[in-house]
Amino acid sequence: MKHIKTLTTRNLKESMKKGGCGECQTSCQSACKTSCTVGNQSCENNK
Amino acid sequence: MVHQYINNGYHIVLDVNSGSVHVVDEMVYELIAFVNEQENPGNIEKKVISLAVDRFKDKYDERDIQEALEEIQELTKEGMLFTEDVYEPYLKDFKKRPTVVKALCLHIAHDCNLACQYCFAEEGEYHGRRALMSFEVGKKALDFLIANSGSRRNLEVDFFGGEPLMNFDVVKQLVAYGREQEKIHDKNFRFTLTTNGVLLNDDILEFANKEMANIVLSIDGRKEINDKMRPFRNGKGSYDLIVPKFKKVAESRNQTNYYVRGTFTRNNLDFASDVLHLADLGFEQISVEPVVAEEGDDYALRMEDVPKLCEEYDKLAKEMVRRKKDGKCFNFFHFMIDLSGGPCVAKRISGCGSGTEYLAVTPWGDLYPCHQFVGKEEFLLGNVEDGIVKTDVVDEFKCCNVYAKEKCKNCFAKFYCSGGCAANSYNFHGSINDVYEVGCELQRKRVECAIMIQAAMADEEV
Numbered sequence: 001m002k003h004i005k006t007l008t009t010r011n012l013k014e015s016m017k018k019g020g021c022g023e024c025q026t027s028c029q030s031a032c033k034t035s036c037t038v039g040n041q042s043c044e045n046n047k
Numbered sequence: 048m049v050h051q052y053i054n055n056g057y058h059i060v061l062d063v064n065s066g067s068v069h070v071v072d073e074m075v076y077e078l079i080a081f082v083n084e085q086e087n088p089g090n091i092e093k094k095v096i097s098l099a100v101d102r103f104k105d106k107y108d109e110r111d112i113q114e115a116l117e118e119i120q121e122l123t124k125e126g127m128l129f130t131e132d133v134y135e136p137y138l139k140d141f142k143k144r145p146t147v148v149k150a151l152c153l154h155i156a157h158d159c160n161l162a163c164q165y166c167f168a169e170e171g172e173y174h175g176r177r178a179l180m181s182f183e184v185g186k187k188a189l190d191f192l193i194a195n196s197g198s199r200r201n202l203e204v205d206f207f208g209g210e211p212l213m214n215f216d217v218v219k220q221l222v223a224y225g226r227e228q229e230k231i232h233d234k235n236f237r238f239t240l241t242t243n244g245v246l247l248n249d250d251i252l253e254f255a256n257k258e259m260a261n262i263v264l265s266i267d268g269r270k271e272i273n274d275k276m277r278p279f280r281n282g283k284g285s286y287d288l289i290v291p292k293f294k295k296v297a298e299s300r301n302q303t304n305y306y307v308r309g310t311f312t313r314n315n316l317d318f319a320s321d322v323l324h325l326a327d328l329g330f331e332q333i334s335v336e337p338v339v340a341e342e343g344d345d346y347a348l349r350m351e352d353v354p355k356l357c358e359e360y361d362k363l364a365k366e367m368v369r370r371k372k373d374g375k376c377f378n379f380f381h382f383m384i385d386l387s388g389g390p391c392v393a394k395r396i397s398g399c400g401s402g403t404e405y406l407a408v409t410p411w412g413d414l415y416p417c418h419q420f421v422g423k424e425e426f427l428l429g430n431v432e433d434g435i436v437k438t439d440v441v442d443e444f445k446c447c448n449v450y451a452k453e454k455c456k457n458c459f460a461k462f463y464c465s466g467g468c469a470a471n472s473y474n475f476h477g478s479i480n481d482v483y484e485v486g487c488e489l490q491r492k493r494v495e496c497a498i499m500i501q502a503a504m505a506d507e508e509v
Contacts (some may be wrong), residue, residue: 010066015390016133018391020393022404028418042385
């Protein structure tokens with residue numbers, strides 16, 4: 001496309017199909033302990 | 048829902064429901080906003096094309112406008128723009144869903160050798176008494192975790208406090224017990240340690256590097272900032288003692304799987320300088336986060352501080368891009384965003400997991416929804432001996448998600464923060480289903496900055 005550059009992202013709608021395995025890290029356990037941060041975590045299924 | 052913003056010269060369009068991120072030119076930026084105002088943005092009819100041409104023909108070439116509209120329409124057809132929110136039905140019967148416990152925050156010591164001004168644990172005591180967790184209680188906590196983890200294999204245990212190194216022998220015993228049990232039950236324990244560093248020594252470091260998947264090292268940044276909020280009980284600052292130790296930890300772990308983790312308050316609204324100070328000390332994994340405080344505390348962040356704090360995030364993001372280009376990069380936890388490999392939508396809408404997947408355990412074995420709730424008796428869920436007793440409170444946490452919160456419904460950041468921190472909401476509004484507005488403003492800014500950094504990096508690759 002000439003005017004639009006789309007970054008590679010995971011399609012959230014697609015992720016509904018086989019998502020929710022629950023193996024990923026608990027949000028607060030990483031570093032924060034005070035602020036819910038989910039979007040920066042990785043999916044264990046994608047590894 | 049579409050969110051548009053300009054940051055560091057990039058025109059960014061986020062299609063919230065698909066998670067797609069588009070970096071566009073100024074014309075498309077304006078056209079998308081125009082299309083979004085129309086009755087049916089998902090379908091650009093001839094009428095809309097002529098309206099758009101009329102509106103923008105003085106500014107842009109007519110053929111270019113048409114071409115841009117075609118590109119917009121193409122993305123829409125591909126499900127990457129103006130996507131509908133189809134996730135709410137997933138939450139039907141959410142209360143009935145079985146949940147497993149996958150992480151524990153073990154309060155191995157309700158005692159501390161520092162007297163940090165902002166400590167939500169009140170110098171380690173959590174509105175209660177000083178106490179150390181016994182091996183017996185810790186062992187029961189690990190048994191409880193295994194027994195309640197269902198088929199989940201990866202189990203997380205954070206040794207937290209107070210200061211966990213004040214009870215290090217029990218930490219060692221529990222790790223040994225966990226390693227033995229994980230083989231028996233086909234589990235994988237990921238242990239982490241959160242420490243102020245005062246008692247760190249070579250023996251502890253050697254053990255931690257062998258057993259701890261992550262170490263969180265508490266330090267606020269510049270010496271004067273750190274020492275004001277993180278003194279010893281005699282008032283002396285902790286910076287000079289901990290910095291050399293933390294450097295050693297970072298190097299010995301090859302600059303990965305650790306965080307230097309600070310808190311910013313009203314005393315250092317210019318917190319970007321603290322982040323950069325930590326980076327200049329050589330740390331590559333940094334997290335500096337807004338304080339959680341009661342409204343009346345003099346160091347609590349206020350709504351009037353938000354513009355200044357947002358400026359700091361912008362400043363930091365720009366500087367990170369500059370350093371990345373120079374090959375001197377570091378990670379800032381709140382700007383990390385995994386666009387291509389991030390969590391599935393189920394994770395994004397179901398909240399942080401407190402009270403369901405994640406529980407805190409006090410030194411005497413009481414269970415709370417998370418470390419922030421420890422000491423608030425109405426949230427006492429049960430104990431490691433009898434398990435969860437107050438299932439009604441767990442049900443309340445089960446239902447705490449982005450769709451349960453009115454203020455989240457129209458927020459573009461909802462799939463990145465998953466509805467925010469329940470404890471923050473409770474502290475400010477007396478309910479876990481509300482939001483903490485200052486936190487939300489900062490979260491939105493962080494998401495914008497994080498995506499901008501990704502856009503800038505993608506720009507470099509071309």
